[in-house]
Amino acid sequence: MTATTGTRDGQIRIQGLTKRFGDFTAVDDLSFDVEPGRITGFLGPNGAGKTTTLRMLLGLVRPTSGTATIGGRDYAQLPHPLGTVGAALEATNFHPGRSGRDHLLVLADTASIPAARVDELLELTGIPAAARKRAGGYSMGMRQRLGLAAALLGDPEVLVLDEPANGLDPEGIRWLRGFLKHLASQGKTILVSSHLLQEVAQTVDDVVIIANGRLVRAGTMADLEGTPGALVRTSDPEALAGALRVADVTSTLQDDGALVADTTDLRLVGDVALRAGLPVYGLQPQRADLEQLYFSLTEGTNRNLGDAAVAVGAPTERDAVIGEEGADER
Ligand SMILES: Nc1ncnc2c1ncn2[C@@H]1O[C@H](COP(=O)(O)OP(=O)(O)OP(=O)(O)O)[C@@H](O)[C@H]1O
Numbered sequence: 001m002t003a004t005t006g007t008r009d010g011q012i013r014i015q016g017l018t019k020r021f022g023d024f025t026a027v028d029d030l031s032f033d034v035e036p037g038r039i040t041g042f043l044g045p046n047g048a049g050k051t052t053t054l055r056m057l058l059g060l061v062r063p064t065s066g067t068a069t070i071g072g073r074d075y076a077q078l079p080h081p082l083g084t085v086g087a088a089l090e091a092t093n094f095h096p097g098r099s100g101r102d103h104l105l106v107l108a109d110t111a112s113i114p115a116a117r118v119d120e121l122l123e124l125t126g127i128p129a130a131a132r133k134r135a136g137g138y139s140m141g142m143r144q145r146l147g148l149a150a151a152l153l154g155d156p157e158v159l160v161l162d163e164p165a166n167g168l169d170p171e172g173i174r175w176l177r178g179f180l181k182h183l184a185s186q187g188k189t190i191l192v193s194s195h196l197l198q199e200v201a202q203t204v205d206d207v208v209i210i211a212n213g214r215l216v217r218a219g220t221m222a223d224l225e226g227t228p229g230a231l232v233r234t235s236d237p238e239a240l241a242g243a244l245r246v247a248d249v250t251s252t253l254q255d256d257g258a259l260v261a262d263t264t265d266l267r268l269v270g271d272v273a274l275r276a277g278l279p280v281y282g283l284q285p286q287r288a289d290l291e292q293l294y295f296s297l298t299e300g301t302n303r304n305l306g307d308a309a310v311a312v313g314a315p316t317e318r319d320a321v322i323g324e325e326g327a328d329e330r
Contacts, residue, residue, distance in 0.1 A: 009071045010036035010157040010189045012057065016066035019052050019213075026052045028213035029066070034191050034206070036157070039184045041204035041221070042193040045298050049213035050193040051089070054162055058087050070158055082111050082154030088147035089162045096136030100127065100146045103135065104153065113153050121149040126175065140167025148179075158189040165199055177203045197294035201225075211298040224293065230261045230269045231286040234278045243276035244269070260286050 012034035019027040027049040034040045044050050055061040057068040059075030070078065070085055078084045094103045104118040122128045125145040130138075138146070144167055151159060159180075165173050180203060184190050194200045197207070207224055209217040217224065234240045237259045241251045244261055247268065251261040261269050266283055273280045 008036065010187070011071060012158065012189060012191060013067070013069050013072070014053065014057070015069075017053065017056060017063055017068050018065045019049070019056060019061060020064045026213050027056070027063075030210065030213065030215055031066075032208045032215060032218045034189055034208070036189045037184055037187045038205040039180050039190040039192060039203055040206040040208060041197070041200040042191055042208050042210075043197055043200070043294070044195065044210040046195055048195075048210045048298070050195075050210065051162055052213075053210075054087070054089060054160055054191075054193060057160065058085070058089070060089075080154070082113075082156065084154075084156055085158040085160060086151030086154060086156035087160040087162075088144070088151045088164060089160075090147075094135035094138065094143065094146065097134055099133055100131035100135050100138065100142070100149075103146070104131070104150055107150055108153055111154060117153060117155075118149075121152055124152070124179075125149045141169060141172050144168055144172075148176075157187070159183065159191070161190070161192045163193055163195070165194065173199075197290050201290055209294070209297055216297050225288045225290070227262065228264050229286045230263055230266050231258050231282070231284050232261060232269050232273065232280060233258050233282040234273055234280055236278060239276060240273055240278050243272050243278070247272050258282075 014033070015031050017027055017030040018025065030049070030053060042050055042053070052061060053068070056063045057070070057075065067074070075081065075085070094100060101118060101122060104121070105115055107113075108115060108118050119128065122131045125148050127142060127145050127149070130142060131146065131149075135143075135146075144164055148161070148164065151161070165176060168176060180190055180192065184205070192200060192204065197209075201221065204221050206220055207217065208215065231254075232240065237253055237257060240259055241253065244251050244259075249261050249263050249268070249272070251259045253259055263269065264285065266285065270280055270283055
């Protein structure tokens, strides 16, 4: 593959990317861009093809067709891979007898990165003391932080993180959010996968949603959430809709009888109702129901599980699947 034209430094460009395993198409003609200085959520149900896409981007799996480039180059063509892209694909199992710090020191040494950088990153990821203990007893959250520190060793302009919030407690998720926002504010390109839109909704600027290996939505989080409105309940919603129209506010009647006015000005809606002599039983800001929206975009597309399992969110067979990967890639 050759360099793609029209891409900027640090921009990820996925174009017509396809991966077939035998008869099975895991990633199907996928195209999207990921921009520097922004956090992009890469979303899809279990088995949608996120990890396979990330592995192609990182040169770990060969695409059947299409390209996945960073700053216009394939991973294999990057002159300084560690300084260009850092990745944490899954919470790695570190050598149990070695400390996390020693693990990073080995990685740093092979890339001629000074040891001081390791300690700097352990501070940044909040594990300076814990990382001196044997990795055998590390929690999932601890392994996630260590994986993040490893990804940042070469101070890369692009960061690719597969389900980084897995295993983090609420405080850890909050910390991760702030940390990623800080890195994005430095101009880094950050691609974060998750199978839950709500988990990343407060973190990401952009979203790329895939299902069955295909793109179903790409855009800003703000666009996905839509324009916020005001949800109002009254005795005669039709009459209130008419009164709002006179005040230049359009509204939509929901199935449950509530009216959603196309404005964030709750006071205006209350005043209009008062002037129309209508009682207000409830008045609140209305935002998109992200869970419902995400479900409607990806409904029934979990390819790792049967339909019943999708409905109850049962654990996945991903580990077994990933274990098989080597066979195909030899
Ligand atoms: N080596 C392989 N051989 C055969 N099928 C594979 C292989 N690797 C992945 N798959 C299939 O490709 C699909 C996509 O898997 P992938 O791990 O990329 O999904 P994902 O979106 O990352 O899901 P998860 O959230 O569970 O990690 C899965 O349904 C899986 O069964």
